[in-house]
Amino acid sequence: MLQTESFAPRLLSWFARHGRGDLPWQRDRTPYRVWVSEIMLQQTQVATVIPFYARFVTRFPDVTALAAAPLDEVLHHWSGLGYYARARNLHRAAQLIRDTRGGAVPEDHAALVALPGIGRSTAGAILALANDQRHLILDGNVKRVLARWAGIGGFPGEARVAAQFWALSENVTPAARAADFTQAIMDLGATLCTQRRPRCGDCPLAKDCVALAADRIAELPARRAPRKRPRRRIVWLVYRRAGAVLLERRPTTGIWGGLWGFPEFATRAEAEATAVKRAGRRSARLTALGTVRHVFTHFELEIEPLLVELDRRAPLVEQGSETWYKSRAPTRLGLAAPVTSLVAALAAPPRRRRP
DNA sequence: TAATCGTGGCA
DNA sequence: TTGCCAAGATT
Numbered sequence: 001m002l003q004t005e006s007f008a009p010r011l012l013s014w015f016a017r018h019g020r021g022d023l024p025w026q027r028d029r030t031p032y033r034v035w036v037s038e039i040m041l042q043q044t045q046v047a048t049v050i051p052f053y054a055r056f057v058t059r060f061p062d063v064t065a066l067a068a069a070p071l072d073e074v075l076h077h078w079s080g081l082g083y084y085a086r087a088r089n090l091h092r093a094a095q096l097i098r099d100t101r102g103g104a105v106p107e108d109h110a111a112l113v114a115l116p117g118i119g120r121s122t123a124g125a126i127l128a129l130a131n132d133q134r135h136l137i138l139d140g141n142v143k144r145v146l147a148r149w150a151g152i153g154g155f156p157g158e159a160r161v162a163a164q165f166w167a168l169s170e171n172v173t174p175a176a177r178a179a180d181f182t183q184a185i186m187d188l189g190a191t192l193c194t195q196r197r198p199r200c201g202d203c204p205l206a207k208d209c210v211a212l213a214a215d216r217i218a219e220l221p222a223r224r225a226p227r228k229r230p231r232r233r234i235v236w237l238v239y240r241r242a243g244a245v246l247l248e249r250r251p252t253t254g255i256w257g258g259l260w261g262f263p264e265f266a267t268r269a270e271a272e273a274t275a276v277k278r279a280g281r282r283s284a285r286l287t288a289l290g291t292v293r294h295v296f297t298h299f300e301l302e303i304e305p306l307l308v309e310l311d312r313r314a315p316l317v318e319q320g321s322e323t324w325y326k327s328r329a330p331t332r333l334g335l336a337a338p339v340t341s342l343v344a345a346l347a348a349p350p351r352r353r354r355p
Numbered sequence: 356t357a358a359t360c361g362t363g364g365c366a
Numbered sequence: 367t368t369g370c371c372a373a374g375a376t377t
Contacts, residue, residue, distance in 0.1 A: 038373065039373095039374095040373090042372090043360090043372055043375095044361085044362080044363095044372060044373080045362095045371090046372090047363090048363065049373090081362075082360080082363090083362090083375090085359095085360065085376075086375085089376090116375090116376090117375065117376090121373085121374065122373085125373065137373080138374090139372090139373045141372090141373065157357090158356090159356080189373090190373080195370085195372085223370080223371095227358095254360085255359090295368085296359095296360080297360080299359085358377085360375095363371105364371090365371090
């Protein structure tokens with residue numbers, strides 16, 4: 001039988017001893033800093049976020065600084081963290097907060113959810129952690145803890161199942177100590193009730209944990225039905241002229257949206273025709289740089305990069321969405337991940353033969 | 356409802 | 367290699 005009333009006391013008692021209390025966003029706990037951390041932590045592990053968070057809040061210490069910065073520089077600080085819509089939404093939300101609320105992060109749930117990039121759970125986390133307001137969260141940690149403790153089957157992504165989680169969360173969340181409770185249930189999920197090799201022997205909820213009693217820890221929470229990963233192939237043209245490469249801003253939609261990358265084509269024939277045109281000749285010398293394969297969660301991407309060497313005297317045409325990038329010069333642009341590695345490979349000195 | 360969006364760690 | 371997952375939101 002589930003002991004709903006003692007859920008929070010047990011968790012809070014455990015938290016006092018074993019909770020994480022020294023994460024970067026827990027120091028100087030302003031709503032802005034908590035907000036930024038919650039966005040970065042969406043679908044991203046704590047260890048990955050920490051160095052990005054440190055650089056980000058140093059450069060953008062408050063809403064005003066973030067709102068005033070160019071999007072390119074925000075994306076530059078996000079480059080390598082992934083899910084770049086988060087950065088675009090964060091930047092846009094900062095400008096909205098500046099323009100409509102004088103730079104003060106909203107302190108009510110509805111106003112937060114109305115901002116881009118903030119959903120129900122993230123809004124709840126911000127208000128609970130930064131303002132000690134009683135709000136629910138439903139992240140991967142909470143889903144895992146609740147699914148096991150109450151034996152909730154079914155894929156949490158399904159609406160009907162998600163409703164069960166929210167309802168159960170409502171029942172176990174105490175009236176007071178919102179910040180501690182929210183942090184506690186996340187800490188339990190992150191450090192003890194982990195996906196692999198959970199330490200049930202140390203868990204304060206073990207004595208009435210349904211999954212543990214039924215030996216179903218490994219199968220909860222339920223996973224979605226596996227899907228086949230579609231494969232896409234694209235061609236990139238790497239124009240090089242006097243040590244610089246041509247970059248263009250990628251469209252906002254799609255992979256690496258808003259970051260800078262190489263001119264992209266669906267087919268090699270289309271790429272070659274464009275290369276000839278830009279080189280201003282009847283033909284252009286194209287060098288295959290070796291296919292790059294990216295395996296993402298939901299699809300595979302094969303990139304065929306083609307190097308186009310332009311004459312040093314070729315005109316340095318530059319439009320609004322184009323720039324010539326030198327790898328050794330400082331940049332404030334967000335670069336797509338393969339761009340960074342490709343540019344690094346191009347800049348590396350050619351290997352000498354052994355004498 | 357289901358697909359989309361990144362990267363790094365792990366078995 | 368391959369699959370799965372991590373402080374989810376958006377369309």
